[in-house]
Amino acid sequence: METLDFQFASAPVSRSAHAALCGVVGSGNLEILVQAGDQPATCQVSIKTSARGFGATWQAVLGSFAASHPAGGTRIDINDMGATPAVVSLRLAQALAEYRGGEQ
Amino acid sequence: MSLALVARKSWFEATARARLGGLLDAGSLQEILPPGAAQPSPHLAALDLPGAFDDGVVIGRATLAGRPVLFAAQEGQFMGGAVGEIHGAKIVGLLRRAVQEKPAAVLFLIDSGGVRLHEANAGLIAISEIMRAVLDARAAGVPVLALVGGSCGAFGGMGIVAKLCSAILISEEGRLALSGPEVIETVAGVEEFDSKDRALVWRVTGGKHRYLMGDCAALVEDDIAAFRAGASEFVATWQEPLPSVANLRATQQRLENRLAAYATCRDGLQVWAALGVAQPEAVPLLDRDSLVALKEGLPT
Numbered sequence: 001m002e003t004l005d006f007q008f009a010s011a012p013v014s015r016s017a018h019a020a021l022c023g024v025v026g027s028g029n030l031e032i033l034v035q036a037g038d039q040p041a042t043c044q045v046s047i048k049t050s051a052r053g054f055g056a057t058w059q060a061v062l063g064s065f066a067a068s069h070p071a072g073g074t075r076i077d078i079n080d081m082g083a084t085p086a087v088v089s090l091r092l093a094q095a096l097a098e099y100r101g102g103e104q
Numbered sequence: 105m106s107l108a109l110v111a112r113k114s115w116f117e118a119t120a121r122a123r124l125g126g127l128l129d130a131g132s133l134q135e136i137l138p139p140g141a142a143q144p145s146p147h148l149a150a151l152d153l154p155g156a157f158d159d160g161v162v163i164g165r166a167t168l169a170g171r172p173v174l175f176a177a178q179e180g181q182f183m184g185g186a187v188g189e190i191h192g193a194k195i196v197g198l199l200r201r202a203v204q205e206k207p208a209a210v211l212f213l214i215d216s217g218g219v220r221l222h223e224a225n226a227g228l229i230a231i232s233e234i235m236r237a238v239l240d241a242r243a244a245g246v247p248v249l250a251l252v253g254g255s256c257g258a259f260g261g262m263g264i265v266a267k268l269c270s271a272i273l274i275s276e277e278g279r280l281a282l283s284g285p286e287v288i289e290t291v292a293g294v295e296e297f298d299s300k301d302r303a304l305v306w307r308v309t310g311g312k313h314r315y316l317m318g319d320c321a322a323l324v325e326d327d328i329a330a331f332r333a334g335a336s337e338f339v340a341t342w343q344e345p346l347p348s349v350a351n352l353r354a355t356q357q358r359l360e361n362r363l364a365a366y367a368t369c370r371d372g373l374q375v376w377a378a379l380g381v382a383q384p385e386a387v388p389l390l391d392r393d394s395l396v397a398l399k400e401g402l403p404t
Contacts, residue, residue: 001149001153019138021121024181024182025156026182049154077140079156
């Protein structure tokens with residue numbers, strides 16, 4: 001297992017009272033928990049992944065997400081079991097949409 | 105594709121949280137120890153494996169058709185729904201709460217291969233505590249309904265737990281047994297049981313077989329709405345019987361009779377023929393309603 005921590009500058013998202021959870025820690029899948037963070041223009045991400053050595057890929061996928069979505073002021077925790085970058089991107093968008101109060 | 109098929113939401117394919125969303129009254133679900141509130145498994149972390157925020161089980165309270173219920177839903181996609189220390193402690197705590205709160209029922213959405221082997225003795229102890237807690241809840245007059253229709257079925261220790269519940273609601277896709285097919289093949293050889301023969305696995309452990317044998321109270325379609333309808337009916341009508349030695353003796357006798365009648369059978373097909381089914385080979389292709397009609401017409 002590898003633990004990775006990142007911080008990205010991101011446009012602030014409106015604060016939500018409830019956390020959002022998406023996905024399941026199954027083969028090729030991951031779960032994402034989005035909660036309110038303490039820095040309004042920063043997206044803090046912490047990842048536990050079974051696949052070692054993909055730090056640069058995570059940074060690229062998460063950086064692209066933080067640049068294209070308003071994710072500032074969130075703390076995102078991820079448990080990963082080998083999800084591909086495409087699955088990670090979809091789940092991140094889904095989790096943020098749920099955090100913002102939209103159904104899916 | 106027919107409209108009915110489009111509208112159907114498969115229980116088998118859904119996650120634990122999606123099942124709960126369709127099973128319980130909309131907006132009534134209150135999770136106990138939601139993700140972030142409980143610690144993930146320390147044993148998996150020690151083995152350098154990522155855990156899940158809820159350790160693979162969602163517990164809480166809700167209403168079902170207006171009646172208060174407690175629920176526990178196992179997530180089969182996380183480590184095969186296997187029971188670890190925290191996973192088990194959440195279920196045990198919920199069942200103990202049921203003894204205090206006396207809800208109309210506890211709904212136990214089982215989807216598990218049994219003990220989480222990574223957690224060894226902690227997992228085994230957790231399963232034994234769940235067994236005791238199920239019986240304590242029932243002795244306190246709270247019915248515990250097992251709902252079995254997930255991809256992992258109910259095997260190993262969770263197979264025993266399912267049978268300790270007041271009743272089991274199962275779908276054709278659901279499976280219920282003690283040792284799983286691959287365990288039997290590993291221990292006793294492929295001549296004894298071919299775990300790759302999926303049709304055989306379902307003829308021996310699947311929902312239709314369990315329903316025909318009288319192991320499950322009801323057979324429902326693989327549809328979240330059908331599980332909701334079945335569970336609502338159970339909660340509205342079930343009276344938990346007082347524990348009685350006479351009932352236990354009668355059950356023991358029934359099991360001995362079953363062993364004597366079917367011990368030499370090698371396949372569900374043979375069991376169904378012995379049960380009095382005229383065309384056993386047609387059973388796997390019957391739809392749910394036809395199978396229920398078939399069972400009702402069987403000699404008892």
